Amino acid sequence: MLAALSDYLPLADLAKIVAVCLVVAVVAPASVSLAIAGLDRRARTGSSEGDRALGIVLIVVGVAVLLALVAAGIYALDVH
């Protein structure tokens, strides 16, 4: 008799892995795009002080989220 897939692979864990991958697939590009949008705002000619300040905020938020993802990755390696 053939064993079921769940006998070899915990399907709940597989679902978590897929969920984590999809969340990061949304969060990582979004944070890079934020940082790029921030750079764009700062670099635009004729941008006001407010625009530049918002640009810096976007860069900081984008980079902070990316750094948090890297830290989570290193934590996962360390725990493993």
Next chain:
Amino acid sequence: MGLAIVSLTVATAIVFDFTNGFHDTANAMATTIATRALPPRAAVGLAACLNFAGAFISVAVAATIANGIVDQASVTVPIIFAGLIGAILWNVITWFLGIPSSSSHALVGGMVGSVLAGVGSGAVIWSGIASKVVIPAVLAPFVCGLAAFVATRLSYRLTRPIDQGRSGVGFRFSQIGSSSMVALAHGTNDAQKTMGVIVLTLVAGGRLSPTAGVPVWVKVVCATAIALGTFSGGWRVIKTLGTKVTEVESPQGFSAETSSATAILSSSYFGFSLSTTQVVSGGVMGAGLGRAGGVVHWGVVRNMVFAWLLTMPAAGAMGALAEVTVSGFSNATVGVAVVGAAAAAILATFLVQARRHGNVTADNVIEAEPQALQPAGVGA
């Protein structure tokens, strides 16, 4: 077991580790090199350093290889040697052909083949192979490909209003971070597999207690071998993954590497050891499909998938042949030396042929080859 045969087998494991490094450099750095986020030499140098560092982070995978695939008590040093020969030969053949195949599956295939030939099927832990190798191998490219597809779509959509040159610089910079994570994870996963094999050899040879951990010298040697292999650059495989599967732009490279790093690290967290090669290949395909009007060369993908299916049986057959040959000698040390010399001659032949026919180096690795790329979804 004599010191000579144990030493020869440990040396062969180190050679395998080196081939693992140069074969798998592409996993972390192919897209980074293809998008010119880093110059080729700098990219492989960074990957080598991170592979070295990654090798010291954990030893969980080493334990899996030492205990979870074959019955430790039934395995002898010549059997381990024969398994390594099968894995090395398959790695070199696929490198010569420029096919990104899994070094981990080659190692497992080689070991299983030599154990089947030397001891029989009772010494193979089939449930371990199913749960730790086969099922993750089937699922990994799809999971990572889906994530890369979503990430690529979003990357282009969110940066649409921004100047392409500026967003390209941002994504290239981010790519260095995402590919570094893949290199670190690769060092952690793959250097440990050789550590596991060396521990298995030392235990089988009576040089280490079965309950002992991984000796520090084994960690240092494995980390150094995989780093040197990585630094030597498997340019043929890098060319395939970076330029032949799809035409990679920086948002795609970032998406592929981020998805790969996430898939590898999250699965490691839950206790699965994936093939980084298959994960990254899936990521590159997903990224190729994710760009509007993106192009994927399905003929190359078909060859890759064929090689993936063939990896374990082929490495296993070569491992079995090596084991049968070694056991044909009345003195095992002589058998190991003869088979080792024959394998070295085969490796040298491949290296010479690679230099003669279409030598790929750091200087020409991202030169485009004239080939018809086809729109995503259209078979080649």
